[in-house]
Amino acid sequence: SQQGEEDPQALSIQEGENATMNCSYKTSINNLQWYRQNSGRGLVHLILIRSNEREKHSGRLRVTLDTSKKSSSLLITASRAADTASYFCATHTQGGSEKLVFGKGTKLTVNP
Amino acid sequence: NAGVTQTPKFQVLKTGQSMTLQCAQDMNHEYMSWYRQDPGMGLRLIHYSVGAGITDQGEVPNGYNVSRSTTEDFPLRLLSAAPSQTSVYFCASSVGVRGDTQYFGPGTRLTVL
Numbered sequence: 684s685q686q687g688e689e690d691p692q693a694l695s696i697q698e699g700e701n702a703t704m705n706c707s708y709k710t711s712i713n714n715l716q717w718y719r720q721n722s723g724r725g726l727v728h729l730i731l732i733r734s735n736e737r738e739k740h741s742g743r744l745r746v747t748l749d750t751s752k753k754s755s756s757l758l759i760t761a762s763r764a765a766d767t768a769s770y771f772c773a774t775h776t777q778g779g780s781e782k783l784v785f786g787k788g789t790k791l792t793v794n795p
Numbered sequence: 796n797a798g799v800t801q802t803p804k805f806q807v808l809k810t811g812q813s814m815t816l817q818c819a820q821d822m823n824h825e826y827m828s829w830y831r832q833d834p835g836m837g838l839r840l841i842h843y844s845v846g847a848g849i850t851d852q853g854e855v856p857n858g859y860n861v862s863r864s865t866t867e868d869f870p871l872r873l874l875s876a877a878p879s880q881t882s883v884y885f886c887a888s889s890v891g892v893r894g895d896t897q898y899f900g901p902g903t904r905l906t907v908l
Contacts, residue, residue, distance in 0.1 A: 716896075718897070723902075725799075725885055725900055725901050725902055726838075726885070726887075727899070728896040728897060771838065782828065782843050783840075784854075785830070785837050785838040785839075785840075787836065787837030
């Protein structure tokens with residue numbers, strides 16, 4: 684079964700607006716990562732947040748982690764058409780074997 | 796550095812045929828993995844390796860074999876292709892899994908008729 688589940692499945696916004704995507708997971712984690720995938724391409728790593736961190740920033744990206752609720756959110760501020768892509772969270776679970784488990788992704792469309 | 800490379804980019808097989816998807820990385824990463832991506836299913840882990848000579852099963856290993864004889868290469872073998880294996884396959888590598896960035900290859904789009 685999937686460890687991470689993104690919400691919403693699809694999101695459509697106008698350029699300049701903020702986009703928020705959420706990820707929920709089931710078991711305790713060591714870290715959680717967010718990836719972007721442009722259509723027909725491989726995934727690209729965006730940001731990693733460890734279980735003892737609550738918030739991280741990278742450029743226009745802001746990631747939060749709430750381990751009590753087993754959830755994370757990815758905020759993209761001042762979105763651009765080039766942000767159109769699918770976004771995935773991936774979790775590395777505590778005490779588990781060495782692997783990451785990906786969610787099903789959120790498809791973001793930014794309209795110019 | 797070329798990063799993670801995958802060949803071929805596209806492949807069409809007939810049911811029952813076998814083939815090997817190639818994956819190579821030139822970053823001296825210990826950890827490598829194979830995923831398949833299907834519409835509405837996200838990425839599912841097929842097999843992974845934490846170092847040369849060590850492999851383990853992921854979520855959906857049936858119908859696939861892997862080996863890791865060198866740090867650089869991690870081929871994925873389809874033993875007897877089935878239409879259910881039609882998918883896009885991604886190889887990824889990282890220094891380790893705990894807290895490390897995964898570097899993905901460009902993918903192989905496989906169709907089994």
